Amino acid sequence: MWQFTETLGEGAYGEVVLAKNINTNEFAAVKVIDINRLKGNDVVIRKEIDLHKLFRHENIIRFYGYKQQYSNYYLFLEYAAGGELFDKIEPDVGMPEYLAQHYFKQVVAGMAYLHSLGVAHRDLKPENLLVANNNILKICDFGLATLFRSQTTKEERKLTTYCGTAPYSSPEVWAKTPYRGEPVDVWSCGIILTAMLTGELPWDQPSYQNPEYKRWLDRDYYHNPWKKIDNMILNLLRRILIHDPAQRARVIDIQSHKWMSKVYSQDGTESDHQLLKRMAVKYEEPCWSLTQPNQSTTSTVISSTSMDDPMVNCISQPIKLDDLILITEPRSLAEMGDQDPSEHLVHRMTRVVLAISFDETIYLLNRLFVHTGYTPKRTAGNQITVFTQDKRHTELIFKVNVFKIPDAKIMADFRLSKGDGIEFKRKFVEIRERLVQLATAWSNGGGGSACFNHSDTSSTLTNGNNSVNQLQEAMDT
Template identity: 40%
Template sequence: MSAEFVEGWSIAQTLGEGTFGEVKLLINRNTNSTVAMKVIDLKNYPDAISMVKKEATIHCRLKHPSIIKYFGQRYSKDNFYIFLEYASGGELFDRIEPDVGMPQSDAQKLFKELIDGVDYLHNNGIAHRDLKPENLLLDEHGNLKISDFGLATMFMCNGKRRKLENSCGTRPYLAPEVLSHCPYQAEPSDLWSCGIILVSMLAGELPWETPSDDEVEYKIWKTTDYANHSPWCKLDTLALSLVRKILIPTPSRRYDISKICSHRWFKKSKSNVDKFNMPKYCDNDFDEARPCYSQPAPAANSYPTVSILPNESEIYSFSQPTQVEDLLLSSQLLSSQPVTTVTNNSIQKLVRRMTRFIVVLSPEEAIAKLSQFLDNLGYTWKINSSSLVTIITADQRLVFKSNIIPMQNQTLIDFRLSRGCGLEFKRHFVAIKNSMSKIISKGPLMWPVAIATNSVPYI
């Protein structure tokens, strides 16, 4: 592990990054407690202070099983720290297989937890405004946790409601009214994002890059021919029925939470939810604009956060598998019981990304081979250090990093999204993994072995 961040606490790894900073995992050497620390770089981005203070002010008010816990903050001259619950199950997008999705029973469970958390936010007058799989984390039991409140705002206070005006969020998940540059109601726009997330879970792809009539896929969604196109042809009758009620362009006609919870797909028992009913039908109580369709695969590569606010235009997902605790402020976390090392069991629950594999090569050979395959696949890349490679897609819309980690006569190659769409990142990971399949170890990935063999690297 690296040097102590504060007495008893060490930075174990970097979990994610955004334009203004990083999210780091911290471990207490005495108690093996784990927390995630969001670090905002005020030295290079001094204007970010107002945004992060707003985020902390909103997040500290929230206490719900489907929302990542807030534990505290710390402010220094060069950095602002937010400490949050650590969600060791990773990000939701990591559980979505590109172009396939996930089992309906899993999608139903997670969607119910998402709606429960969003209902809590709305009842407290808060709009998230950037709901997407990258901002939805999973705990060690696979329960969903809403995270990253960097774009959240209050739309109701002391019984007084206001419409929102700022166009912010991530393009494929934005409701059409958010792009209209006219005041809009908060709740329907968040629920539209929930509908897109449901499509991604069930179909493994996003329906469009932007919900605009300039998009062919979105225009088809508003016709009667949508059911012949992907992703809609992948959804069963009940699921499609619910999605169509959520993705109605007119906000006033869009399903609200009570109607979503009353829908047959939402209420369907787990034992029956994976039974598909084909063919699909079209009911007549849709919107007059008749939304319908999506592209066969997300043209999404890197979807920068959209915003007309200063300093928000370059915000990318900061979350990653984490969120932390006020390790600096909470006496409960600072135990006096001495433990000199972090156990394998405590580490094993920390890092559950599916985007990694082991090669039967030395670290030097592994990085040389990886570089060769990246060249063959048309990526731009650069070696940041002896163990870290930054990879950029040909269209420069997706950035991810690969960490080279020594492991007893083998090498772990770990990939982490830096900027862009999670589903598209998974596609690229699969392409790289397939191209390197002949040198990938077929044995099980035993992450604790890496911990026992080496200090946890900066990933």
């Protein structure tokens, strides 16, 4: 029996929730898709299921099975507790080069596997790349994936659905011309690598009208983000981010590039490359085969998934999908007896631990969002949904869940709902600094002060008896 707990992420047609098996204490990520949001057309969902059930690769999130109940589809997926890759990217900084190489190799390996099956992902970006506890990267979210090559005839077709995320999309997709499946994924990998190394995206869109993209085409590498990147990696990016898809690097070209085999070391100690390799947990193949006997890969893709197909539990043995009992009324992990619910959540960097009360945290957050120019809305007892825009003036929505953790502390967990992950992370860093200042001043008592506005004005915060009323009076003066 599976009990829904915390929401892990959201999408256009549903959400991903953490589910706990109350009999075995195992966890799974369940993608809940509302058919009503698709106007009753479940062809897209069936296509995602039929494709995802094929994949058996270390760098692809595992698909365990699905169940249809009322107006929802429930897709049971591997739970990657390491969180999304974008959360490991520091805005305007990125991540260490050796770590970017470690993750990039895995993105390319997963992409190569998909292409070997004739499948294009078409929405590769850090938000769709998960990290497991053993530091293994997993490609997820195949809602926009499609077949571009037949496994039987090897015939390739041009694609004409123009989809994806603008900063990661290729020029041919942006220009709405028929395109090949492989080059668009390769292009997205180049943008991902740039983001990992620099903490920023190179352009809003790859069009001649975009000045940043025009500078790239003119080989002007003396501006950000390119001036942050080592020449060897820049050489690789110049082969990936080629406007003409026919000239763009192939997977084999990327994997054979000299940077991909570079070994990083620190002062003669064990190299970071070797350390990461030693940390990795050996991947175990799932207990089912890629195709059924006397059944081709192509026929598997276009067939319907039977409700009697076995589903592999997160950790233990296969079970029948008909045995799945879903308790969709969400309960928190704390309500289910977990002493520290935070230890089971995705390991995100977008969290703040505070030494003030629950009510004070909710109030501080609301006031902080209003003063920053955001629009907060209390969407649950412990949740605030925040609406704003990023620097591209596109919609950015995130949620803050507040809950108690051991040692009488409060955790504010920030989660992206819609928009660019790096922009969300950038805003989180600004909010975190102000929130910590305010909470520290309040908990210390006796005349603490903190800058509350992002303008030149500031509010003095004093702590009398730690009551929310006094807190409100201090902030409203």
